Amino acid sequence: MAKRLVIVESPAKAKTIGKYLGRDYIVEASFGHVRDLPRSKMGVDVDNQFEPKYVVPTKARKRVTKLKKTAKGKDVFLAPDPDREGEAISWHLFELLEKNPKSIKRVEFHEITKDAVRRAFEHPREIDQRLVNAQQARRILDRIVGYEISPLLWKKVGKGLSAGRVQSIALRLIVEREDEIRRFVPKEYWSLEAQLSSKRPEEKDKVFVAKLDRVNQEKIDLNNAEETEKIKTALEKSEFQVSSIEKKERNRKPQAPYTTSKLQQEAYNRLGFPAAKTMRIAQSLYEGVEIGEDAAVGLITYMRTDSVRVAQTALDEVTKYIKEHFGPEYLPETPHVYKSKKSAQEAHEAIRPTSAYRPPEKIKSYLSMDEFKLYELIWCKFVASQMAHAKDQVTSIEILAAEKYIFKTTGTINVFPGFLKVFADALHAKKKKEKEEQKEGEETHQALPELIQGESLDLHELISSQHFTKPPARFNDASLVKALEEDGIGRPSTYAPTIHTLLAREYAERQSGALVPTDLGEVVVKQLVEHFPTIMDIEFTANMEDELDKIEEGDVDWVQVLKNFYPPFHQAVETAQVEMKDMKQELIETEETCEKCGKPMVIRRGRYGKFLACSGFPECRNTKPISTGVACPQPDCSGTLVKRRSRRGQPFYGCSNYPKCTFIANKLPKPEEDKADQSSASETNHDSHKPSVNDSTPQ
Incomplete structure (x- = not known):
């Protein structure tokens, strides 16, 4: 009979881990949180050190009863995910099971592979109360904000509404962007391009385009048709001559492996995956996929992370893989080291494949198409991150016409693909024309003929084009996640749920992929900004995230953080009860x-x-x-x-x-x-x- 019980969150994770541990272990799933604050009341005693009143949700009661029964007399290992939420689930399980088992320990792994699981069970630990306190403070803070503001919105705006620290800031960004678009006044501008070629027989068939850049060495702005046509007329019979040729080598560096936010951004830009879909697929890749004789194995590391750190064993393996499959010239002189942002949890790793020796094509038959596409992104990004720089030869040519008009053109030739080789060989993801992708070598440049400084050129055509400035783009999943991260709002686990909540509450809706505020969303933001300026202040919310991080580090007491926050917030709620306009x-x-x-x-x-x-x-x-x-x-x-x-x-x-x-x-x-x-x-x-x-x- 098994003497050890392992508890994880999900059945899929339980199935994968169970195959590694053998008959001495029973692996059960908690199906997420087993205790939470009650739904029918706030559940926080604000007058008694913000003591939470946790309850076992109805849907979890049978599961908890079974876990208590199974745990009797056994050594229990708590193995939820390696983050605040996972630590909190472990703590709640500990509180519920404390009297039943022989012993209770916490085990933590960042990838679900046989070796990683074995190492975790060789080094069990106690529950980290700092992580628990950080999650508990966040949960209580969100409950206080939601529980006190939401009824006010029901009364003044409409039933069923909600407010939250992160979701309300995200909604404010969407609404303010829409306001910018409405206020935007397009400004006319023009461009003038010349289609040119060499007069030399061997090069004359290679027509290229140069753009008017300067007049008398000063940058020129063409504001209307009349101004542009005047210059065009002056140039139509002028001589065009190569005035300068500059050639230089440019190195392009690979990017760091994915964090959660970067994965969500690129999965949206390349694959069209909303943030929630990306996380759902990443979860399945992390928890384990059946791949032939290897049985179930986790294909990627833990997918909620803001760190770009990579374990030394993974660095050694990917270095070996690159040398074997691409050649030693594709390795950098020393491994690339990437720096995580200041607030990153460095105990975590970046999102990477659990083995570089599982290239996407090798396991494609075991994955759904969406799983394959996302795994391919993750695998390619990680392998590329440890490859040599790509080398380009960039040629910049300036052409003088009518003694004062300077046209400019640039051509780029890739002379060594470096890290781009992995994308050229493996990446089949649908690409969108976004600046983000320019960083990975998907630039398109015209091929320039071999020109000689001082030579005269044939003018084929002068092309004048009218343009209008564009308003700022509406947010989509990728750009909103990027904005939230840059502003220090939220953490890896919150981005996808935040967008989901805004759509579910109908504060925003999708239009051609863009997140557009509804009338309801705009009304809610207007009321919250007017009556709760602190809660709706980006800097304040970012500072609160930092305070929660400090709780995790043990530098700040979680109760004191709540004590500092609550009195002025509660006073604002009471004032709004009287002063907020009844929009209904x-x-x-x-x-x-x-x-x-x-x-x-x-x-x-x-x-x-x-x-x-x-x-x-x-x-x-x-x-x-x-x-x-x-x-x-x-x-x-x-x-x-x-x-x-x-x-x-x-x-x-x-x-x-x-x-x-x-x-x-x-x-x-x-x-x-x-x-x-x-x-x-x-x-x-x-x-x-x-x-x-x-x-x-x-x-």
Whole structure:
């Protein structure tokens, strides 16, 4: 009979570990947290050292009973994930099981492989109370903020709303970006390019493009067509001559292996994976995949990390792999060392494959397509991080015309691929044209002919182009995660859940991949910024994250952090109870008439934003969605599209002439006149204007 019990969070993890440990061990799953604060009340005694009142959730009771029974008389090893949450789960299990087992120890591993698990069980430890306190402080802090602000939002804005430290800051970023886009005024500018070639027979067929850069050695800004055409006319019969040629070698360095935030960003940019999907797939790769005779094995290290550190054994292995598969010239003189950010938990490693000797193609048949794509990203990034620099030859050419106009062009030739070799050989991920990717050698440069300084060139054509400055792009999963990380908001485990919450609460919605605030989201941010400026302050929230990190390091007492925070926060809540405007009662008059009773229609706010309602309420209860102003695309239909919701609350667009017209769409079709200029959702300019029936936020 087994004498040892191992408890992990998930059945998948239990299955993988169970195969490594043998018959002397029983491996059970806790299915996540086994204790938490109650859902029906705050569960924190703010007058008694912020003592939490933990309860076992209903769904966990049978599981806890089974674990208690199984633990009797056994040595228990607590093996949840190696982070604050995992330590907290271990502590809660310890508190629940303390009287039953023979002994209780904590084991920790950052990858689920046979060797890593064996080493962990050779070095069990006690529970780290500092980690527990850091998680507990975060949980209590979030509960206090949510429990005191959310009912206020229910009362003043709408039922079912919530507020949170990180989610509210994230929503503020999205709303403020939308405000920037609305205020943005496009500015016209022009460019002038020359299509040129050498007069020499051996090079004359190689036409290249150079762009006007300077006039009389000063940078030039072309602001209108008249100005541009004047220069164009002056140049059409001018001589173009090579005035300078500069060639230099450029080294391109590989990037560090992935942290959680960088993985989420690149998985979105390259694969189109939302942050939540990335973490779900990464979890399955970490917990174990059946790969032939090796049985189940964890393919990557722990996926919630802000560290770029790599274990020496992994460095030794990847160095050997690169030498064998690419050649010694692809190794740097010394291994690359990457520096983690200041707040990183250096006990963790970067996200990397558990073995460099499992290249993606070798195990592709054992993975789903999404698992393969994400594993390929992780494997390539890690192997590339320890390869030699790529070497380019960059040629910059300046061309003088009409004695004062200087055109410039640049050509790049890769002379040694270095780390780019691994991407060229293995990377099949769909790539998007984003600046992030330029760092890994996906730049596209024209090939330049061999020119001689002083030689004259043939002018084929002068091309003038009109441009307009673009508004800042709306946030997407990748750019929002990047912004939160740069501002010091949240930690690796919070990014994906934060975005999920904003979408689930319908504070934001996706439009062509972009995160766009709803009317409800904008109202909530406005109220929170006005009445809770501290909670909504980015610097304050970042400093609070630092305080929580200091608790983990043992430098700050967790109760004192809460004592410093609570009194001014609670006072702000009490003030807001009196001063916050009741948005539910706000009415906006319109010129539309109720077709049922003839009284004027007004705009009201509801759970899902604005809608039209009869001013004769409650005698007349007529309501209807607000038109988006976009004409129904069905032929011979005079209706406009309105935003509706399905029985499950999912938004869609339907015709205002329903049921006569049954047109529906998941996305709002663009007006015909706009279709020619739709490069992306983030490039659309929205003018701000007064609300009316046809141009208010769609319902």
